[in-house]
Amino acid sequence: MGTPIRAVIWNEFIHEQEHEAIRKIYPKGIHQVIAEALEKTGNFSVSTATLDQPEHGLSKELLENTQVLYWWGHIAHDKVQNEIVERVKQRVLEGMGLVVLHSGHYSKIFRSLMGTTCSLKWREAAEKERIWVIEPSHPIAQDLPVNEGGYFEIPHEEMYGERFEIPVPDELVFVSWFQGGEVFRSGCCWNRGAGRIFYFRPGHESYPTYYNTAVQKILVNAGYWAAERVKIQDRCPNSPALEPLPEPPAEFGQAGIVQNLEDIQ
Ligand code: ZN
Numbered sequence: 001m002g003t004p005i006r007a008v009i010w011n012e013f014i015h016e017q018e019h020e021a022i023r024k025i026y027p028k029g030i031h032q033v034i035a036e037a038l039e040k041t042g043n044f045s046v047s048t049a050t051l052d053q054p055e056h057g058l059s060k061e062l063l064e065n066t067q068v069l070y071w072w073g074h075i076a077h078d079k080v081q082n083e084i085v086e087r088v089k090q091r092v093l094e095g096m097g098l099v100v101l102h103s104g105h106y107s108k109i110f111r112s113l114m115g116t117t118c119s120l121k122w123r124e125a126a127e128k129e130r131i132w133v134i135e136p137s138h139p140i141a142q143d144l145p146v147n148e149g150g151y152f153e154i155p156h157e158e159m160y161g162e163r164f165e166i167p168v169p170d171e172l173v174f175v176s177w178f179q180g181g182e183v184f185r186s187g188c189c190w191n192r193g194a195g196r197i198f199y200f201r202p203g204h205e206s207y208p209t210y211y212n213t214a215v216q217k218i219l220v221n222a223g224y225w226a227a228e229r230v231k232i233q234d235r236c237p238n239s240p241a242l243e244p245l246p247e248p249p250a251e252f253g254q255a256g257i258v259q260n261l262e263d264i265q
Contacts, residue, residue, distance in 0.1 A: 004042075004043055004044050004045040005043060005044045005045070005067050005068060005223055005224070005227045006044075006045050006065055006066055006067045006068075007038055007044045007045070007046045007047075007066070007067065007068045007069075007070065007223055007227075008046070008047050008048065008049055008057075008058075008062065008063075008066045008068075008069050008070070009031040009034045009035050009038075009046065009047075009048045009049070009070045009072075010031070010048070010049045010050070010056070010057065010058065010069060010070060010071050010072065010073075011029055011030050011031035011048065011049075011050055011051075011072045011073075012050065012051040012072065012073040012074060012075070012076045012077075012079075012080075013029045013030075013031065013050040013051060013052070014051070014074075014075055014076055015074065015075070015205040016028075016029045016030065016205070017029075021206065022205050022206060025205075025206070025207070025208050026205070026210075029048075029050070030072050030203070030205065030210055031048040031049075031050065031070075031072065032048065033210045033211065034070060034072075034210055034219060035047075035048055037210070037216040037219055037220065038219065038220060038223060041220055043220075043224070044220075044223060047062075049062070051073075051076055051079060051080065055081075055084060056080060056081065056084050058084050058087065058088060060087065063087060063088065063091045063096065064091075066091070066096055066228075067096060067097060067227040067228040068096065068097035068098070068099060068222075068223050068226045068227045068228065069088065069091075069096060069097070069098050069099070070099045070101060070219070070223075071098065071099065071100050071101060071104045071107060071109060071110070072101045072102065072103070072104055072203065073103065073104050073106075073107045074102075074103035074104075074205065077106055077107050077108055078108075080107070080108055080109075082108070085108045085109050085112060088109050089109060089112055089113060090234070091195075092109075092113060092192055092193065092195035092197065093192060093193030093194065093195055093234065094193065094194055094195065094228075094231050094232055094233055094234070095193070095194035095195050095228040095229065095230050095231045095232055096195055096228045097195060097196050097197070097198075097222075097223070097225070097226025097227050097228055098110075098113070098195060098196075098197045098198075098226065099197075099198045099199075099200065099219065099222045099223065099226055100197065100198070100199045100200070101200055101203045102158075102200070102201060102202060102203035102204060103203075103204070104199075105118045105120060105160075105164070105199065105201075106118060106119075110197075110199070113190075113192050113197060114166055114167055114190070115167065116165050116166055116167055117165045118164070118165055118166055119164075119165045120160050120161065120162070120163070120164045120165070120184070121159075121160065121161035121162070121163075121182065122158060122159060122160055122161070123158070123159040123161075123180065124158045124159075124204070124206070125158075125159065125180065126156040126157075126206075126207070127156070127157065127159060127178055127179035127180055128153055128154070128155055128156070128157075128178070128179040129153065129154045129157040129159075129176050129177070129178055129179075129202060130151050130152075130153050130176065130177045130178075131151055131152055131153070131154070131174050131175075131176050131186060131187075131202070131214075132150060132151045132174065132175045132176070132177065133146050133150050133151065133152075133173070133174060134172065134173065134174065134175050135171065135172065135173045136150065138171060138173045138189075139221060139224060139225045140173050140187065140189070140198065140218060140221040140222050140225050141173055141174075141187075141218075141221070142221055143217060143221075144214050144217050144218065145213055145214050145217070146214070152214045154202055154207075154209055154212060154215070156207045157178075157202055157204055157207055157209060158204035158206070158207075159178040159180055159182055159184075160176070160182075160184045160186070160201055161178070161182030161183070161184055162182065162183060162184055162185070164184060164185055166185070166188065166199075167190070169185065169188035169189055169190055169199075170189050170190050170191055171188075171189040172185055172187070172188055172189075173187035173188070173189065174186045174187030174200075174201075174218075175187075176201060176202075184201060186200065186201035186202065187199070187200055187201070187218070189225075193232070194228075194230060194231070194232040195226075195228070196225065196226040197226070198222045198225065198226055200218060200219070200222065202215055203215070
C-alpha cells in the first residue's frame with residue numbers, strides 16, 4: 001500500500017488497571033494489542049488515546065489528522081465529555097472512519113451516530129461464539145482464516161443476543177451464534193455523512209479475543225474499509241443560480257422576511 005493509514009485506538013483503559021485477571025490478559029491494555037495488530041501489517045501509522053488523558057487524548061488536531069478511530073469502552077461511557085463526543089461525531093460526518101468494538105455499543109458516540117438505544121441482551125458465561133461470514137465478498141471479510149463452512153469460532157466469549165436496537169445496517173458482514181442459543185448481528189456497517197462506521201461485537205475484556213488471528217484480520221480490514229477518503233466539511237451555503245432565472249413573482253416573499261402574512265393570502 002501507499003501512505004500508511006493514520007489510525008487511533010481509543011480505550012477507556014480501566015478494567016486492565018483495576019483487575020489483576022484482566023491485566024494478565026492485556027498487561028499494556030486492550031488498545032496496545034489492537035495497535036500492534038495494525039502496525040505489523042506495515043500499512044498503518046497508529047497511535048493510542050485513553051480516557052484519563054486531557055481531552056481523553058482526542059485533541060482537535062489529532063482528530064483532524066485521524067483517518068480511522070477505534071473505540072473500546074465499557075464502564076465509563078458516562079465519563080466521556082459530551083464536547084469530545086460531539087468533536088468525534090463531526091469528524092465522522094466529515095469522513096473519518098469509526099470502528100466501534102464490543103461494549104462500545106453503549107458508548108455515547110455510537111448511540112449518537114445511530115440515533116437508537118443500541119441495547120442488547122448479554123450473559124457472561126465464557127461460552128463458544130461461532131461467527132458466520134455472511135458477506136464473503138465484503139472488504140472486511142477478505143482473507144480471513146475461516147473453515148470450509150464459512151465461519152470461525154472463538155472458544156470463550158461473552159454472549160450478546162438480539163434484539164440489538166440499532167438501525168438496519170447498510171451492510172451486514174458477520175452474524176454470531178452462541179453456545180447458549182442466541183444469535184447476534186456482529187459485524188455491521190453504516191454510512192453517516194461522509195464517514196463509514198463498523199461495529200464489531202467480540203472483545204470482552206475477560207477473554208484473549210484481541211489476540212485471535214481472525215479477529216485481528218477483521219480489525220485490519222475494518223481500518224482499510226473505514227479510513228477517510230475525502231473530507232467534506234459541514235456547510236450549508238446560500239447558492240446563486242447557475243443559469244439565468246426569471247424575476248420571482250412579487251407575491252412570494254422569502255422565509256423569515258415576509259412582512260405581512262395577509263398580503264399573500
Ligand atoms: Zn463485555
